[in-house]
Amino acid sequence: MTQVAREVELARNAAGRLVPVQANGRHQRLYAGVGQYQPTGSKAAPPVRSSRDYPASGDKRVPNIETALRLSGLRDGMVISSHHHLRDGDAVALATLQTAAQMGVKDLIWFPSASFPSQAPVIDLMDSGIVHHIEGSMNGPLGDYCSRGKMRGYGVLRSHGGRWQAVQDGEVHIDIAVIAAPTADPFGNATGSVGRSACGSLGFALADSIYADHVIVVTDNLVPFPCIPWQIQGNNVDYVVEVPSIGDPAKIVSGTTQITRSPDRLKIAEYVARFVRDAGIMRDGFSFQAGSGGIALAFVDHLRIMMKDAHVKARFVRGGSTRYLVELLQEGLTDYILDGQTFDLEAVRSIATNSRHVATSPFTSYNYHGKGNFASMVDVAVLGATEVDSEFNGNVVTHSDGRLLHGIGGWQNCLAAGCTILAVPSFRDRIPVIVDKVTTLTGPGELIDVIVTERGIAVNPRRKDLLEATKVSKLPIRPIQDIQREVFQICGGAPQKPQLTDNPVAIVKWVDGTVIDTVWQVRS
Amino acid sequence: MGTSLQHALQIYEAGRSGKDVRSDCRVAFLPQDSGGIAIELKSRVGAYYGDSIRRQAQRTLDTLAIGNCRLCIEDEGALPFVIAARIEAAVKKSGIVKLARALSEAVPLPPVSSKDRLRRSRLYLPGSEPKYFINASLHEPDAIILDLEDSVHPDEKYAARILVRNALRSVSFGRCERMVRINQLPLGLEDLEEVVPEFPDLVLIPKVESAQQVADVAQAIAQIQRTQEHTRPIWLMPILESALGIENAHAIATADESVVALTIGLEDYTADLGVAKTVEGTESLYARTRLVNAAKAAGIQAIDSVFGDVGDIEGLRRWGENSRAVGFEGMGCIHPSQIPIIHDAFAPTEKEIEKALKIVSAYDEAQREGLGVVSLGSKMIDPPVVNRALKLAATARAMGLLDAREASK
Numbered sequence: 001m002t003q004v005a006r007e008v009e010l011a012r013n014a015a016g017r018l019v020p021v022q023a024n025g026r027h028q029r030l031y032a033g034v035g036q037y038q039p040t041g042s043k044a045a046p047p048v049r050s051s052r053d054y055p056a057s058g059d060k061r062v063p064n065i066e067t068a069l070r071l072s073g074l075r076d077g078m079v080i081s082s083h084h085h086l087r088d089g090d091a092v093a094l095a096t097l098q099t100a101a102q103m104g105v106k107d108l109i110w111f112p113s114a115s116f117p118s119q120a121p122v123i124d125l126m127d128s129g130i131v132h133h134i135e136g137s138m139n140g141p142l143g144d145y146c147s148r149g150k151m152r153g154y155g156v157l158r159s160h161g162g163r164w165q166a167v168q169d170g171e172v173h174i175d176i177a178v179i180a181a182p183t184a185d186p187f188g189n190a191t192g193s194v195g196r197s198a199c200g201s202l203g204f205a206l207a208d209s210i211y212a213d214h215v216i217v218v219t220d221n222l223v224p225f226p227c228i229p230w231q232i233q234g235n236n237v238d239y240v241v242e243v244p245s246i247g248d249p250a251k252i253v254s255g256t257t258q259i260t261r262s263p264d265r266l267k268i269a270e271y272v273a274r275f276v277r278d279a280g281i282m283r284d285g286f287s288f289q290a291g292s293g294g295i296a297l298a299f300v301d302h303l304r305i306m307m308k309d310a311h312v313k314a315r316f317v318r319g320g321s322t323r324y325l326v327e328l329l330q331e332g333l334t335d336y337i338l339d340g341q342t343f344d345l346e347a348v349r350s351i352a353t354n355s356r357h358v359a360t361s362p363f364t365s366y367n368y369h370g371k372g373n374f375a376s377m378v379d380v381a382v383l384g385a386t387e388v389d390s391e392f393n394g395n396v397v398t399h400s401d402g403r404l405l406h407g408i409g410g411w412q413n414c415l416a417a418g419c420t421i422l423a424v425p426s427f428r429d430r431i432p433v434i435v436d437k438v439t440t441l442t443g444p445g446e447l448i449d450v451i452v453t454e455r456g457i458a459v460n461p462r463r464k465d466l467l468e469a470t471k472v473s474k475l476p477i478r479p480i481q482d483i484q485r486e487v488f489q490i491c492g493g494a495p496q497k498p499q500l501t502d503n504p505v506a507i508v509k510w511v512d513g514t515v516i517d518t519v520w521q522v523r524s
Numbered sequence: 525m526g527t528s529l530q531h532a533l534q535i536y537e538a539g540r541s542g543k544d545v546r547s548d549c550r551v552a553f554l555p556q557d558s559g560g561i562a563i564e565l566k567s568r569v570g571a572y573y574g575d576s577i578r579r580q581a582q583r584t585l586d587t588l589a590i591g592n593c594r595l596c597i598e599d600e601g602a603l604p605f606v607i608a609a610r611i612e613a614a615v616k617k618s619g620i621v622k623l624a625r626a627l628s629e630a631v632p633l634p635p636v637s638s639k640d641r642l643r644r645s646r647l648y649l650p651g652s653e654p655k656y657f658i659n660a661s662l663h664e665p666d667a668i669i670l671d672l673e674d675s676v677h678p679d680e681k682y683a684a685r686i687l688v689r690n691a692l693r694s695v696s697f698g699r700c701e702r703m704v705r706i707n708q709l710p711l712g713l714e715d716l717e718e719v720v721p722e723f724p725d726l727v728l729i730p731k732v733e734s735a736q737q738v739a740d741v742a743q744a745i746a747q748i749q750r751t752q753e754h755t756r757p758i759w760l761m762p763i764l765e766s767a768l769g770i771e772n773a774h775a776i777a778t779a780d781e782s783v784v785a786l787t788i789g790l791e792d793y794t795a796d797l798g799v800a801k802t803v804e805g806t807e808s809l810y811a812r813t814r815l816v817n818a819a820k821a822a823g824i825q826a827i828d829s830v831f832g833d834v835g836d837i838e839g840l841r842r843w844g845e846n847s848r849a850v851g852f853e854g855m856g857c858i859h860p861s862q863i864p865i866i867h868d869a870f871a872p873t874e875k876e877i878e879k880a881l882k883i884v885s886a887y888d889e890a891q892r893e894g895l896g897v898v899s900l901g902s903k904m905i906d907p908p909v910v911n912r913a914l915k916l917a918a919t920a921r922a923m924g925l926l927d928a929r930e931a932s933k
Contacts, residue, residue, distance in 0.1 A: 263860035401571035429601025495572035
């Protein structure tokens with residue numbers, strides 16, 4: 001496979017980053033600053049359909065994925081979407097693309113809500129021309145493939161909210177959405193809460209079900225109409241395919257999510273919880289969001305004890321739900337869990353049985369084109385990052401050597417919270433996490449309020465209120481430059497600059513659809 | 525393989541590498557007769573520090589006056605002080621170099637440790653595991669112990685000694701007292717040669733059974749200090765780990781004026797007695813209380829053993845509270861999660877503090893008024909009670925337990 005060289009016109013955006021003005025044949029708007037871009041016009045819409053064209057019996061079953069794709073009019077260059085609620089256990093997205101390959105089409109654009117290492121065989125499909133490029137997070141081998149400049153089109157990295165935005169304003173038009181469903185009925189109503197491949201919420205597939213030209217539901221647990229409750233409405237679905245298995249349940253949810261055992265990371269979690277308490281954020285009726293990483297889980301555990309001690313109760317918590325959030329709900333320490341994705345068995349059980357554990361979607365939580373969204377109503381969000389810089393800018397998509405390794409997920413969207421905390425070790429192995437300038441700008445520093453490391457806590461100087469509130473706290477609050485200096489001293493100076501070419505391989509979108517930065521091909 | 529290798533190939537190695545190894549590196553040193561220096565580097569952090577590691581390796585070989593060799597480094601993100609130590613150890617194992625040291629960059633020395641400072645918790649760090657060193661002080665134990673004895677495999681003793689020496693130079697251990705546990709003599713004397721010039725605050729002497737062993741260590745330290753012309757105190761903490769050691773506790777405690785504490789090693793002690801070690805510790809109660817008594821008679825601190833079950837937080841708490849109740853002032857820890865539990869266990873209770881502060885204030889008042897007798901209400905307070913209250917208040921202050929009260933004044 002030869003590397004793809006491109007003649008690219010670049011421009012500098014409001015963050016000072018060089019970005020392509022065209023990508024995948026489409027003109028790109030440059031990032032203009034937080035809240036600066038105001039789109040106009042009408043939202044995109046799928047074609048008009050008539051119920052007379054669908055079976056009156058409500059039975060939309062077809063024998064297999066190939067039939068469904070054929071009936072959907074599969075042809076070269078189409079955009080095929082999939083969701084990632086089955087995570088690394090998903091078998092449907094890959095099966096769909098491989099079926100399409102057997103049907104002889106080429107130049108497909110795969111539009112997953114995220115990709116996982118088990119989907120690495122898509123590399124073969126890109127090598128053979130069947131898939132043109134991926135618009136969605138690329139992890140592991142796929143990220144590496146893209147980083148080495150082997151993908152024909154640009155990777156386009158969007159947040160969960162940004163994906164909804166792109167669908168809704170017509171930037172991405174989904175030709176065929178394939179929705180893996182742990183339970184569905186022949187009409188196409190589907191839920192993720194039950195079934196042997198249960199994964200909890202199906203929120204990431206919701207936009208696809210509403211906006212795609214053709215919608216295929218694939219299930220390994222077909223129930224007679226009606227499938228209750230439905231997260232995907234059958235009224236949006238064209239075809240239903242029954243298969244023996246939609247994935248490997250062991251990889252869909254983890255048996256139990258685990259708190260980090262590293263004493264250093266536990267220290268970070270403890271600092272985060274104490275900061276939330278000491279800054280006065282932890283008060284009756286507050287809300288928070290935390291992910292499923294080891295530090296975030298440990299943070300929740302610390303906060304739970306502090307909430308009990310202070311007799312404080314949250315109104316709602318958001319997340320990636322895990323047994324630690326479920327525990328809060330069961331102990332009455334929160335009124336609701338608003339669930340974006342469901343990570344472990346305990347959380348899957350809870351969402352299926354507890355009416356206060358509610359599935360949400362990127363529309364309710366994150367969408368730029370919504371009339372508001374939940375993210376900005378959250379009091380505090382605890383997130384990670386691969387790098388931060390002394391301006392508090394954050395990077396979650398590349399490592400410091402420039403390699404593309406992670407998706408954005410809901411990270412950019414969560415920055416809208418009242419207080420955004422990045423909980424990161426100050427260095428990993430010998431690699432400093434606080435750098436002079438982030439390799440890839442994913443989130444602007446004006447939205448990142450606090451960096452918590454094991455060596456101290458840096459509060460963004462813009463947040464005078466937080467600095468004031470924590471003035472008497474015993475927490476080790478220090479200027480970010482101070483922590484950076486200490487880490488450079490430990491690591492033996494600043495690291496070498498990454499070896500990058502001037503060939504863009506992917507663009508990173510801000511939540512409003514503008515281009516905030518570029519991922520460059522790494523020198524091999 | 526280089527073409528210049530005509531002789532039987534001799535490889536000298538130090539350190540560890542591999543998928544599960546972090547913050548260490550494996551260095552293989554192959555001396556050559558000619559051909560200059562060839563450095564081969566495979567590093568997990570090569571994209572970030574590859575150039576820096578090569579430069580450091582070259583500098584280190586220069587310092588050791590090595591002109592011809594092959595040096596292979598498999599690096600798992602080792603920090604500079606570790607890389608220097610591993611190279612030095614590999615080179616010295618060849619016997620080509622004996623005295624030269626490739627000292628790593630020094631950080632400022634912490635303030636001198638006082639004889640009777642708080643020693644509630646001391647965190648053991650295996651001397652051959654550099655990944656534990658750098659963040660140890662963040663967990664705020666009163667002391668860290670760079671251990672050269674039982675946690676280090678015999679094959680790694682040599683390299684660990686050099687690594688620990690560099691750690692004393694280059695790692696900031698914050699406000700922790702920097703302790704080193706040396707090996708039993710005579711091996712321990714070689715440890716002292718290496719570490720004493722880097723100003724450890726305290727040396728733990730294992731398996732002490734007689735005053736003479738302590739005197740030997742004190743003398744060895746004094747001799748090294750004389751050649752180095754350094755006068756910073758290095759305190760001693762003998763570890764009693766046998767029935768004989770316990771019998772000689774007072775003589776050991778008074779063997780040298782640099783002895784600041786006695787402690788006990790229960791694994792070896794119970795083995796010596798031929799009894800099982802239990803969580804209740806009944807079998808060692810005599811030894812432990814005997815040690816406390818000897819230490820107090822000598823005017824030094826009595827420090828308890830470690831509690832080995834990291835998962836049993838409640839057991840640790842109970843052990844710590846009992847330990848304080850019989851007169852110990854601290855204990856060892858083998859995991860950072862034990863530190864806050866131990867600090868809690870050795871802290872005076874709220875009630876004790878309350879009572880002590882009342883007596884202290886009565887004492888202050890009596891002093892101001894020039895009265896010989898301290899009284900609280902209608903009650904006269906005996907001098908030993910006053911003394912205990914003064915001591916307890918001072919301890920509570922050192923532990924930061926009076927901060928809230930004193931801030932609100």
